[in-house]
Amino acid sequence: MLSHEKGSHEAEFEFGIYTLGDLAADPHTGRALCAAARIKEVIAAAKLADDAGLDVFGVGEHHRLDFAITSPPVLLAAIAQATKRIRLTSATTVLGTADPVRVFEDFATLDLLSDGRAEIIAGRGAYVESFPLFGYELEDYKELFAEKMGLLLELGEHERITWNGELRSSLEDAEIAPRPFQTRMPIWVGVGGTPSSAQMAGKLGVGMALAILGGDPHRFQHLVTAYREAVQAAMHPAIDSKVAITSHGFIAKTTERAIADYYPYYANYVYEFMGGRERGEKLTKQQFELMASPETALAVGSPQQIVEKILAQHELFGHNRYMVQFDIGGQPYAKVAEAIELLAADVMPVVRRELNTKRG
Helix, strand or coil: CCCCCCCCCCCCEEEEEEEEECCCCCCCCCCCCCCHHHHHHHHHHHHHHHHHCEEEEHHHECCCCCCCCCCCHHHHHHHHHHHHCCCCECCCEHHHHCCHHHHHHHHHHHHCCCCCEEEEEEECCCCCHHHCCCCCCHHHHHHHHHHHHHHHHHHHHCCEECCCCCEEEEEEECCCCCCCCCCCCCCCEEEEECCHHHHHHHCCCEEEEEEEECCCCCHHHHHHHHHHHHHHEEEEEEEEEECCCCCCCCCCCHHHHHHEEEEEEEHHHHHHHHHHHHHHHCCCCCCCCCCCCCCCCCCCHHHHHHHHHHHHHHHCCCEEEEEEEECCCCCCCCHHHHHHHHHHHHHHHHHHHHHHHHCC
């Protein structure tokens, strides 16, 4: 059985991939996978990542017909049975419209199924379709997350809990079961770009998963600073001050091939899921090439270029984990599989070697 107690993962820089399971049509063929086929593809990618030696696999949560994944713990439970060692996380759990008790129970069950590989990245969510779906008011967006995050952390500390809040019903000596395999199941806060979210993660003493999907990484340095200052002010142990950077990307044997292969799918994703359709704008090849240039966060290129981007970001952030999403915009699984293998074989060992050398 595996043991993942606190402190066992800080020594080595971690690599992972994540997916949101979008159902975009392939721009070359016009065909889209059905939800069942897409979910099977996600499980295959997780198994490949596990076999290749990556550290973390994450699945996101959306409640729309153009995404296949609405229940991360259910899908992660299936992945747990197909994998052996890779850690399994949500990316992210939309906590404001979920019940923290149910979330904790589901992930504790996943933790037992996987012999201690479960994690939770909790976030406010960039999409808001879950608010009317589950009967919550969008005006309570911030307050819901703050209250439920506090409760979720309390659930990890106590088998029985008495708790009172304003937006969720009270608990009186409630039994919280099952207890997870890990003594302390890791919980992170997903941060998009707001200092208040970074400060909250630091104040609570949990990891921060910072989404940097493109542009100049320097723009996000103040968020990591705010997070670490909040950790220090709250006097949390330094070992709990963990930062993960999450990004979009694609790897091929050469940068030219990576750009040529990835552009149609990335442009498709931007148009369908990142506001392009609403703006009536389609991303041009020239715009994409600028977005994927060496000084940006968009991780598209040869293994060496990705190594250089990760190391440059590490100089800025000193982060502990890097996670990348390859499978967007109808990208065929064969291309995703090749990128996963290159990440594991040609990027991960080089980055770790360079970081170990710098540490002396």
